[in-house]
Amino acid sequence: MRFFKAAAWVAFGVSTCVAAQTAEQSTEQLKEQLKQQASQQGNNPLDLPADVKEKMRQAMEGKGEYNIPTGNDGLSHLSDEEREFYQSRMEDVQKNMNKLREKGLLKPFEKETVDSKTKKYEDVAQQIGDHSVSQLEKALQEHVGVSEQDASTFAGSSAPESRQNEPVEYAMFLSFSMTKESIRKAILTAKENGAEVYFNGLHPSHRRIDQTMNLMREIGKGIEDPPIVRFNPTAFEKFAVNKAPTILYREDERHLIASGITSLSWLKSEFDHHEQSENYGELGPTTEVVEKNLIEELKERMANVDWKEERKKTLDSFWERQTYTRLPRAEKTESWVIDPTIEAVKDVRTPRGELVVKAGTVMNPLVNQSVGLTLVVFNAGDIKQLEWVSNKLKTLDVSGTLMLMTSEINEEKGWKHIEALYEHFAMPVYKLPETMVNRFQISALPAVVSTDLEKAVLKVKQFSIDEEKS
Template sequence: MRCFELPQNPWRQSVVCLLCWFGVQTIQAEEAWLQRSQAILKALEGQPRPEWLYGQSEQLDVKRHAQQVMEASKTIQTEALSTSGLPTVPLNKPLTQLFVSFSLGESALKGIFEEAAGRDDVLLVFRGPKPSQKLPALMADLKRLLKGIDPLPNIVIDPTRFQRWSVSSVPDIVVEQDGKTSLHVRGVASLSWLDEQLKTGKQGDLGTLGDVGEIAEIDLLEEIKRRMAAIDWKQKQRQAIERFWGQQKFEDLPTAQADRERIVDLTITAPRDLTAPNGQLIIRAGQTVNPLDKMPFGLCLMVFDATEPAQFELIRHQSCQDKQARIMYLATSLPRQEGWDSFKRLETALQAPVYLLTPDVRSRFQLQHVPAVVEQSGNRLLVHERKLPAATGERS
């Protein structure tokens, strides 16, 4: 039965919906934690690396630098140089891409900038920063050369364009139309010369018609690949796991010093009307309801400190009054040094999932000492606190 279906028995549906709400509130945190832990365990078994692993300083620096370079064109043309953005040439019109580098010399670059100024059909392409150069320094160099040029030319920093057109030297001109090369020439940086060739119908690869030089800037994509290959991923995984357990917060509870039983009453008084998504009234404001009057709890909670072998042994051999209840193991703490190895050993020994106790669950079931068992007794929940055997009862 679902809360949004038309009921055959409205009262029974009200109880079912209330119990659904109660169940979500009591075990939602553990289920989320288990899903996260299982995802991490799968990643450690050779699956794609989880996002949290990308927090390593080395890779973070590479990724940040790559993003900065790939965004450099927008930054140059909006905030730094106050131009309107990259050219928007219709698909059926040619786009001239002039590949340049600081190896051409500042005087030659400034001349190219001046000739390309105001040309919406021309894009000047740099591959990236020079070796060991930071992006702000590259942008400062460009701004200095562009000073006094108005309107500004369209400039982009994009190593992918160098790779796409196999550009290995500069200057290099690729005229692109409909996603294909209509004209390609190396060793020429003159846009006026290029315009004359296009007017006469020149097409195809014209070869090298002038002096070419090496590209002074790095290929950022290749640099990223090199740095990624140099990273010891197994070591980074170990470090990430250590950080996870080092930062994990546990709901530590003191060890029970005596056998004790306490009753937890689930009776609630609705502070306001509780309605289903379809608007049907489930519980009226002020109505008192005990969900256990109509439906069993269905769970037997085993709460223990997994860092204490004696608590683990007691819980492992503990039984529940209701043999049909589903046992849920809740650990108040796990060994930080052993981390996931300890977690996996626990699940193997218990042959069941192990969850971490969370603050909301601790409060909802009024847990005070461990080891403890929470199970239904009549229309109440009973919390059994168990004293450890005398020889091993003290916490180390």
């Protein structure tokens, strides 16, 4: 059921939240600007202004203020001599235009050419709008505390297709100032008429989006195949809606709107009787739209965030949120060799489709390598291991690049611990990834992993600190 499954019924899509402003208003404005730009960019070196090009195009079709008469009606007021002269000149003009058309010099002014260029820019504008929606999804997750799934739903990436950007829009504006029963009845009416349902923002008593979502699930419980229900503060602002319920029927730029009733079918039937948009006003009982505009509310919240403090909290809690591969101290010294040869189980290609590695290819990443690598792995929280590494580095035969890796960091000291390690070893100390532990079969610490480029193998050795001392 679209209305409730996995938070997806409220396709509440803030594809109409902050993104609504981008994907509807900004994108439409951009389209209009690009249309004008496209109409001004021809292949003709003269690069005539758009209005002149349009007049020329109309004249070629026998239209507009500079159209070329096809008969003698326009010459009836002239003398025979004048008529003959102008008729001759017009025939010459027509011949010259035909020659220009044959050479393709008039093609930049033709309607099809202008439309094709405009379409290209419209596609770009739509991509910008879509990109804005995806950015909204990320912003909702990071700054408004919305889960990844809900953010995806609100941003419209997992929501059903909305009609608000289509030529025909059929919708009902509701508010939580209405009773739950009246909201439910309105939603059922919208379902029966194939209309969408818009809300301006969160319930006035809610601070989190999931609270409003839960309320809507409660109201809509049991409704099968519900209509699309969205936050759409942009539509509330565009049509100046401040009463609920309000119904809307729009075709392109012409629309009808009425408040206090839910008879969507009546409003649609009235549309053909009006040549211009019309607001019928309040035709029945209404309530005030009490929700804050969701876009403005999000802006206020973002403006009130102390970003320096948030950054500090994030940095301070970074190490507390890390996971570690905790390994015991080695009880005995032992070593082994690992052959890093691998076989490609499928073709590996570049984003362009170029084949890099064919399936079945056997390869060893150490073959033909000229610079080796030595990894010293230890637990930086163990004082004895720290002492052992400090002494070992004085005599260690380093093959190529040297890297230090720790299995653990003191969570309370965090960055100070990292800073202290850097000052002690005069080089960075990295966190040991679990994948490396598994790949090198490390079971205890400290350990040294080094490359043997001559044999194209990895050498791993775990050290018992007590055995080293004895």
